[in-house]
Amino acid sequence: MKRSTRLLTVTALLASALTVSASAAELHVLNWKGYGADEPWAIEAFEKATGHKVVNDFFNSEQEMLTKLRTNPGLYDVVMINAAFTGQAIDENLIQPIDTSKIPNAADISAEKAQSPMLNRDGKTFGVPWVWGLTALAINDKSFDTPPTSISVMWDEARKGRVIIRDDAVEAIQFGAIASGQNINDIKDMEAVKAKLTSLMPQIRTFWSSENDWNQMVASNQIDVGTYWSGSADRAKTQFKLPVSLVIPEEGAVAWLDAFSVPVGSDNVEGAEAFINYMIDPEFYVEWVTKVGAPVSANDKALAALPEDSFNRAVMGSPEVAKRIQFQAPITDEQRESYLAVWQELKVNVK
Amino acid sequence: MKLTGWLEGVGRFYVGLLLAFLYLPIVIMALMSFNASPFYQLPFEWTTHWYSDLSRNNQLLTATLNSLRIAVMTTVIATILGTAASIALYRYDFRGKRILQVLLFPPIAIPWLITGTAMLIFFYGIGIGRGLHAILLGHVALALPYVIVVVSARLQTFAPELEEAARSLGASQWQVTRRVTLPWIMPGVIAGALFAFAVSFDQFVVSYFLATPGQGTLPVEIYAAIRKGFTPEINAVSTIIIVVSMGLMLVTARFFKFGGDR
Amino acid sequence: MTSAQAARKGIRPALPLLAPAYLWLTVAIFLPLSAMAFFSFMTDLPMAGREWSLTLKNYAAFFSTSLYLTLLWSSLRLGLEVTAWCLVIGFPAAYVLAKVLKGRAREAIFLLVILPFWSNGLVRIFSWAMVLREGGILDTALNAVLPFTVSIDLMYSYPAVIIGLVHSYVPYMVLTCYLTLQAIDDSLIEAARSLGASRRQVLRRLILPLAMPGIVAGAVLIFVPVVGSFMEPRILGGRTGTFYGTVIEDQFVAVFNWPLGAALSFILLAVVLLILAASAPILRRAQQ
Numbered sequence: 056m057k058r059s060t061r062l063l064t065v066t067a068l069l070a071s072a073l074t075v076s077a078s079a080a081e082l083h084v085l086n087w088k089g090y091g092a093d094e095p096w097a098i099e100a101f102e103k104a105t106g107h108k109v110v111n112d113f114f115n116s117e118q119e120m121l122t123k124l125r126t127n128p129g130l131y132d133v134v135m136i137n138a139a140f141t142g143q144a145i146d147e148n149l150i151q152p153i154d155t156s157k158i159p160n161a162a163d164i165s166a167e168k169a170q171s172p173m174l175n176r177d178g179k180t181f182g183v184p185w186v187w188g189l190t191a192l193a194i195n196d197k198s199f200d201t202p203p204t205s206i207s208v209m210w211d212e213a214r215k216g217r218v219i220i221r222d223d224a225v226e227a228i229q230f231g232a233i234a235s236g237q238n239i240n241d242i243k244d245m246e247a248v249k250a251k252l253t254s255l256m257p258q259i260r261t262f263w264s265s266e267n268d269w270n271q272m273v274a275s276n277q278i279d280v281g282t283y284w285s286g287s288a289d290r291a292k293t294q295f296k297l298p299v300s301l302v303i304p305e306e307g308a309v310a311w312l313d314a315f316s317v318p319v320g321s322d323n324v325e326g327a328e329a330f331i332n333y334m335i336d337p338e339f340y341v342e343w344v345t346k347v348g349a350p351v352s353a354n355d356k357a358l359a360a361l362p363e364d365s366f367n368r369a370v371m372g373s374p375e376v377a378k379r380i381q382f383q384a385p386i387t388d389e390q391r392e393s394y395l396a397v398w399q400e401l402k403v404n405v406k
Numbered sequence: 407m408k409l410t411g412w413l414e415g416v417g418r419f420y421v422g423l424l425l426a427f428l429y430l431p432i433v434i435m436a437l438m439s440f441n442a443s444p445f446y447q448l449p450f451e452w453t454t455h456w457y458s459d460l461s462r463n464n465q466l467l468t469a470t471l472n473s474l475r476i477a478v479m480t481t482v483i484a485t486i487l488g489t490a491a492s493i494a495l496y497r498y499d500f501r502g503k504r505i506l507q508v509l510l511f512p513p514i515a516i517p518w519l520i521t522g523t524a525m526l527i528f529f530y531g532i533g534i535g536r537g538l539h540a541i542l543l544g545h546v547a548l549a550l551p552y553v554i555v556v557v558s559a560r561l562q563t564f565a566p567e568l569e570e571a572a573r574s575l576g577a578s579q580w581q582v583t584r585r586v587t588l589p590w591i592m593p594g595v596i597a598g599a600l601f602a603f604a605v606s607f608d609q610f611v612v613s614y615f616l617a618t619p620g621q622g623t624l625p626v627e628i629y630a631a632i633r634k635g636f637t638p639e640i641n642a643v644s645t646i647i648i649v650v651s652m653g654l655m656l657v658t659a660r661f662f663k664f665g666g667d668r
Numbered sequence: 669m670t671s672a673q674a675a676r677k678g679i680r681p682a683l684p685l686l687a688p689a690y691l692w693l694t695v696a697i698f699l700p701l702s703a704m705a706f707f708s709f710m711t712d713l714p715m716a717g718r719e720w721s722l723t724l725k726n727y728a729a730f731f732s733t734s735l736y737l738t739l740l741w742s743s744l745r746l747g748l749e750v751t752a753w754c755l756v757i758g759f760p761a762a763y764v765l766a767k768v769l770k771g772r773a774r775e776a777i778f779l780l781v782i783l784p785f786w787s788n789g790l791v792r793i794f795s796w797a798m799v800l801r802e803g804g805i806l807d808t809a810l811n812a813v814l815p816f817t818v819s820i821d822l823m824y825s826y827p828a829v830i831i832g833l834v835h836s837y838v839p840y841m842v843l844t845c846y847l848t849l850q851a852i853d854d855s856l857i858e859a860a861r862s863l864g865a866s867r868r869q870v871l872r873r874l875i876l877p878l879a880m881p882g883i884v885a886g887a888v889l890i891f892v893p894v895v896g897s898f899m900e901p902r903i904l905g906g907r908t909g910t911f912y913g914t915v916i917e918d919q920f921v922a923v924f925n926w927p928l929g930a931a932l933s934f935i936l937l938a939v940v941l942l943i944l945a946a947s948a949p950i951l952r953r954a955q956q
Contacts, residue, residue, distance in 0.1 A: 056713060085619075088630050088631070092418065110619050111619065112619030113630050115629075115630075115921070116921050116922060117919060118920075118923065118924050119921065120921065122526075122924075126526055126527065126530045127530075127536070130619075132617075144782075145595055196783065206411070222902075222916075223922065224922055225922075226922075256907065256933050259907045260824060260907075261823075261824045261906030261909075262902075262906065264902075267631075270445055271445050272447070274443070274445030274447050275446075275447065275801065275803065275804075276803070277801065277802070277803075295444065295445070297445075300907065320687055383757055388923065388925075390922045391922075392925055394824060395918055395919075395922055395923050396733075397733075399735060399910070399915055399918065400733075400735055402907070402910040403735055403738055403739060403910055405908065410874075411701075414768050415723060417760070417763070417764035417768045418762060418764065418768065418769070420761060420764060421761050421764050421765065421769070421777060423776070423863075424757065424758075424761045424781075424838075424842075425780060425781070427835065427838075428780075428838070428869075429784065429834065430795075430799065430838070431784075431792050431795035431796050431799065432787055432795070433791075433793055433794070434795040434798055434799060434805065435787065436796075437793045438795070445700070445799055446794075448808075470890055478707035485785065486815065487688045487689040488689055489906045490685040490686070490688065490689065491688075491690065492688050493685055494682040494683075494685035494686045495682075495885070497682070498678070498679070498681060498682035499703070500679035500682060501679070504677070506690065509690075509693070509698070510699070510939065510940060510942070511888075511892060511937070512698075512701055512937055512942070513693070513701075513895065514889065514892045514893055514935065515893070515895070515937045516701065516896065516933050516936070516937055517722060517896040517897075517898065517913055517916055517933060517935075517936075518915055518916070519898070519916070519920055519921075520701075520704060520916065520920070520929065520930060520933045521697065521701065523704070523920060523926065524700035524701050524703060524704040525696065525700045527700065527701075527703060527704075528699055528700035528703050531703075535894055541691075544696055546692055546696070547692055547693050547695075547696030547697045548697075550689055550692065550693055551693075555885050555888065555889060556691070556843070556844060556885060556889075557882075557949065558885070559677075559844050559848060559881045559884070559885035560713070560847045560848070560851070560882075560884050560935070562848070562881035563695045563756065563847075563848050563851035563878070563881065591849060593846075594847050594849055597782075597843045597844075597846075600782045600843070601840075601843075603786065604782070604785045607786055607928060608785065608786070608787075608788060608789050610788075610790070615928045617907075620820070624788070625788055627791070628788055628790055628791065629790065634761070637893045637953070640788075640791060644787050644788055644791050647786065648783065648787055648924045651783060651786055652780075652783055653774075654917055655779040655780075655783065655827065656709055656776060656779070
């Protein structure tokens with residue numbers, strides 16, 4: 056008797072674990088964690104307005120995002136893709152064309168971004184630009200009386216052991232390209248990049264991989280300066296009240312564009328369109344910037360809704376900055392692998 | 407070897423030191439769940455804020471329950487299957503036995519990242535898909551080698567004459583196993599079960615690949631949380647788990663002997 | 669004492685006991701890993717209509733630069749050091765647990781030893797980060813006690829990786845050693861002592877050989893995963909935290925080069941198995 060009840064319990068437990076139900080009105084969104092689309096207040100407002108139930112899923116690297124799309128056809132309805140990767144997603148037939156006429160706010164997106172060749176192919180739109188930002192420098196305000204203007208601060212002897220950069224081959228190599236005065240999308244002199252990065256290594260405290268790493272390092276006052284994303288620096292300041300400021304060095308910075316796409320096989324395209332429309336809506340954007348901190352919206356109207364002296368409008372929008380930044384172009388797999396080989400070698404040699 | 411009194415004292419002190427080392431980060435973790443700074447900043451500022459946040463965080467709570475459920479099921483299944491296999495490997499001699507033993511190493515040696523990716527591709531390919539059932543399938547497989555290795559280590563101390571003697575007295579195979587073998591290896595089985603629970607409960611890589619959105623496990627949620635901010639809510643939930651399991655274990659220890667006789 | 673004494677021939681009676689575990693392992697591990705092994709011989713993944721053919725270049729890549737060999741070597745060293753520390757720290761504790769402590773105290777401590785690794789690995793690593801960094805808990809505590817100022821900054825260094833890994837794995841050694849130590853009959857030890865064996869002789873000739881299966885199991889369960897570890901080195905090691913496991917991770921996470929990542933993992937597996945095979949005779953001798 057006792058044994059049979061035990062067996063029953065185990066079977067019941069098994070059975071309950073095996074049943075995973077999915078309902079039809081759900082809207083599956085794939086994005087970075089903590090990147091706008093999963094803000095509780097935003098989801099609540101969106102669900103109330105449209106009746107679609109949002110289910111968030113996250114990725115930790117672009118490669119992982121692509122893998123999730125490849126191995127879960129039909130699961131996701133909206134995916135956020137760095138425009139440099141959109142072409143690859145189109146090539147692999149992972150995302151479908153979007154009817155922008157169903158997305159009213161898309162009309163307000165600045166033309167140069169909306170028509171970016173990275174997002175459009177054969178006259179069809181595969182990605183709706185959402186926000187853009189920079190991979191620039193950020194400083195610990197406590198460590199500087201006047202903010203530095205040059206990228207050379209990273210090599211400053213006085214900052215030794217208090218510098219941080221992201222453990223990412225592409226970002227590191229492109230940073231090295233800027234430091235050695237090259238075009239990030241067409242690196243001619245890889246030796247110069249290597250030399251720059253080799254001399255940077257002794258300066259480095261550790262590598263960061265997530266926003267949270269960076270913020271903790273500043274909170275515990277372990278670093279002075281490092282590479283950082285503009286939206287994240289804004290969030291660190293606004294949401295977490297940390298002494299962090301973004302610096303766009305005179306040598307330049309890497310710019311990226313993030314866009315929303317609809318995966319092939321989505322069973323809720325209508326919901327996806329509504330969600331994308333909501334994400335590029337000025338009202339959502341202003342709230343996102345004020346409450347949390349965000350990168351720069353691709354929607355002109357959303358940007359115009361910010362106060363005139365706000366960082367995203369005054370600094371990021373200034374023509375002075377526009378001249379300095381270089382937008383990231385797509386990178387081939389071969390390039391990425393060769394960048395990784397260079398980066399790994401640099402890291403091994405510091406041991 | 408009878409140790410003299412003071413040597414025993416040194417021994418006890420040493421175990422105390424080891425426990426201090428083991429619990430240092432756990433204590434820090436628990437303390438930080440009561441610290442106001444979301445970035446674990448000192449000086450310490452008391453708050454229970456993270457616990458009230460946690461009580462409203464359904465996603466984290468669901469994930470914790472999922473984790474517990476899967477870990478318990480993994481423990482039960484892996485311990486039973488693993489113990490059976492260890493007994494077979496100990497008791498019988500057959501061609502290919504060494505190969506079976508060597509085959510236990512790949513799951514331990516190959517980084518979980520690769521195993522997880524392999525499972526994702528394979529399960530997707532043959533239609534098992536993702537979800538809690540896939541996670542359970544993977545966890546049991548990862549825990550099995552640990553159970554088998556641990557139980558086998560204990561079995562090596564077992565005197566086979568005992569089984570022979572019992573059998574010559576007319577005991578059936580099952581009776582021998584139940585009355586003679588199992589009681590002797592019980593400490594090993596318990597240790598194997600504890601291993602299996604730990605492997606499953608702390609397993610994030612494989613779960614990460616096999617979880618469906620909204621149906622994650624606790625380590626998956628924790629791993630995802632490092633992107634946004636590793637809030638002390640995570641410390642809070644970890645602290646609750648440790649305190650509750652410590653309580654459960656001490657209660658079990660009162661009513662159930664498993665350290666072995668003698 | 670070998671298991672051959674107890675052995676009975678033939679696989680048939682063993683099947684009902686073996687089949688469930690090995691069937692499960694086959695479906696969930698061996699088949700997926702075989703697929704991965706197959707990938708390691710491919711030029712590209714057979715996904716999304718990519719072109720692929722069979723090749724050995726992923727294995728050749730390992731030998732084409734000194735990078736992977738250097739890293740494999742430092743990972744093996746890391747594995748050995750962590751295993752050695754775990755043995756040195758864990759064995760005496762297991763002995764005390766098995767032979768000195770009695771009754772409820774033993775049961776309770778046995779459980780307390782294993783409990784820490786029910787907490788999340790990532791949370792544990794972050795807690796260590798708080799302890800080890802400059803101005804962290806260890807630094808502050810020492811300076812509060814000591815009359816002079818010391819600066820303790822172990823974070824982002826090799827020792828930090830060792831501390832974090834030993835902390836994670838030492839319970840394995842305590843448990844496996846305990847299992848075999850506890851099985852040693854006290855009267856055996858007493859007999860040896862009364863026959864005039866010194867304490868050291870008893871330890872070397874009696875206790876160590878009898879405890880060997882536990883030591884070996886513990887060492888294997890520690891050495892094998894540590895060689896491929898990547899989380900602890902990455903977070904605690906900082907810029908010195910690049911190991912073999914981290915470059916494998918990169919092939920999967922940073923670039924979509926699974927064939928190379930898989931090839932690197934199978935080389936790791938082969939090396940680990942070779943080491944285990946090479947050390948088997950030594951261990952067997954130690955047991956006799």
